[in-house]
Amino acid sequence: MTFMLVLSASVIAALILSGRAKTMQANDWLAVAIALLGVNLFRGGNWVMGSGLVIAALAWSGSKLLKGFGQSKPEVQKPRSFELDRARSLLGVSDDADHAAINSAWRACLSEHHPDRGGDEQMARQINRARDILLEELKANNHR
Structure with a gap:
């Protein structure tokens, strides 16, 4: 027992x-x-x-229990295309924007909408999330 x-x-x-x-x-x-x-x-x-x-x-x-043990890292879920489009439009960057352009647009948008300067806290969160989404997508595309 x-x-x-x-x-x-x-x-x-x-x-x-x-x-x-x-x-x-x-x-x-x-x-x-x-x-x-x-x-x-x-x-x-x-x-x-x-x-x-x-x-x-x-x-x-079947092999469902053993599947995945050989994989080195789990797959990261990619953002959907509409999330990318929304993030690009929110920051005002093009489809081929690089790291510097994304950060520059992020700083400009955040300085305008930051809560410490009378902006909306929710909008500041959306701007930060948009930057994160675009940088993750840029990183994923550069590793291919």
Whole structure:
């Protein structure tokens, strides 16, 4: 019984630490539970039932549990095109603006709308977010 508790805790901890637990669905968790039950039966001497349950759980879940372990970093969600268009129009920069142009436009807009100078705090947040979106997109395009 202690072995099963340690094994179960280890499997769940590995799934949580790897980040896979966030994306797992109910079928995936059920496959993990069946596999752990199969290991327990296998350990108890019922080799046929235990190995059958483990193989069934692996076949049921497919390679979804192992998918992603070989990836070095998770994909960053790119901003949608309308977010980019809105950010460009808010700062008044063109599609091919570089880092310096984005920062220059950001400074000009923020100095005009900064809350310390009587501007709107929400507008200042939008200006900052627009700069962040454009710089992230610029960085993503430069790494391709």
